[in-house]
Amino acid sequence: MLRWILCALAGLSLCFVSIGEASADRVKKLTVQLAKSRSAKVRSSAALSLAKTDDARALAALTKSLRRDKSAAIRRISAASLGQRLQSMVSVKSRKKVVSALKKASKSDRDSKVRSSAKVALAKAKLPAANSGGKTRGIMVRVAAPTKVSKRLPRQTAALLQSRVRQVIKEESPPSVRTAPGTGMPSTSQLKRSGMAGYSVVPNISKLKLKRKGRRAFVTCEIKMRLSPWRGVGGKLAVGKSATVTGLGTVSSKASKRAISDSSQACIEAVVTQVTANQVVPFLVAQAR
Numbered sequence: 673m674l675r676w677i678l679c680a681l682a683g684l685s686l687c688f689v690s691i692g693e694a695s696a697d698r699v700k701k702l703t704v705q706l707a708k709s710r711s712a713k714v715r716s717s718a719a720l721s722l723a724k725t726d727d728a729r730a731l732a733a734l735t736k737s738l739r740r741d742k743s744a745a746i747r748r749i750s751a752a753s754l755g756q757r758l759q760s761m762v763s764v765k766s767r768k769k770v771v772s773a774l775k776k777a778s779k780s781d782r783d784s785k786v787r788s789s790a791k792v793a794l795a796k797a798k799l800p801a802a803n804s805g806g807k808t809r810g811i812m813v814r815v816a817a818p819t820k821v822s823k824r825l826p827r828q829t830a831a832l833l834q835s836r837v838r839q840v841i842k843e844e845s846p847p848s849v850r851t852a853p854g855t856g857m858p859s860t861s862q863l864k865r866s867g868m869a870g871y872s873v874v875p876n877i878s879k880l881k882l883k884r885k886g887r888r889a890f891v892t893c894e895i896k897m898r899l900s901p902w903r904g905v906g907g908k909l910a911v912g913k914s915a916t917v918t919g920l921g922t923v924s925s926k927a928s929k930r931a932i933s934d935s936s937q938a939c940i941e942a943v944v945t946q947v948t949a950n951q952v953v954p955f956l957v958a959q960a961r
Contacts (some may be wrong), residue, residue, distance in 0.1 A: 815851060816879065844949050
């Protein structure tokens with residue numbers, strides 16, 4: 673389900689680019705669908721559509737959905753949609769209500785993925801509004817190749833880890849945070865001309881432990897990422913602070929060699945996804961102010 677939601681959010685502009693007019697009647701229809709439809713697909717579609725409207729009722733409907741919808745997937749979409757809506761001009765009163773709902777969801781929602789999405793949305797809410805005249809310094813992110821990978825893992829693991837981090841940053845970040853193409857980064861002068869600051873993200877597998885118990889195996893993996901100011905090629909660029917973030921997870925499987933290998937990959941992918949969305953993206957968004 674997580675992959676489907678991320679794809680839906682990443683393809684938001686494409687999914688709804690043909691919908692055109694956001695009339696009052698259409699907004700009313702969408703809010704009713706989000707609140708009352710028994711179909712999760714209809715409610716998710718309504719939430720994504722409301723994220724693209726400027727009508728004040730969209731915020732109220734999405735906020736209510738975040739608080740009350742029985743589906744964790746819909747609550748997660750609502751949280752992400754609220755984060756997107758807060759990138760445009762929103763009244764102070766409405767912003768306070770949305771931020772309050774997001775804060776509550778980030779701390780007490782029973783689903784960890786909803787809590788993560790709410791935290792990312794809150795990080796986006798700290799940015800100046802797109803039309804408010806605030807100056808936002810963009811961030812160019814270089815996702816470096818891991819320097820530490822267990823020899824027990826397939827050779828392609830390092831490349832897959834690097835690719836996954838880059839993908840999550842692209843999908844979860846606002847326009848002010850961009851990933852550098854390939855593995856390179858612009859020079860200092862190029863960064864200065866673009867008005868962007870550079871950051872390097874280095875993901876590593878700091879721990880991979882295997883414990884067998886009868887016919888079951890338990891794989892524990894730890895992902896540690898170092899986020900550092902990237903000073904550009906050929907010079908220096910004074911930008912924000914550094915950070916190290918860590919995530920830990922355990923996956924159980926059958927004790928066969930193939931099952932253990934698959935579980936190791938699954939553990940790494942799950943943890944790196946959570947760490948990137950829940951810790952890396954909010955940090956980078958905060959530096960983009």
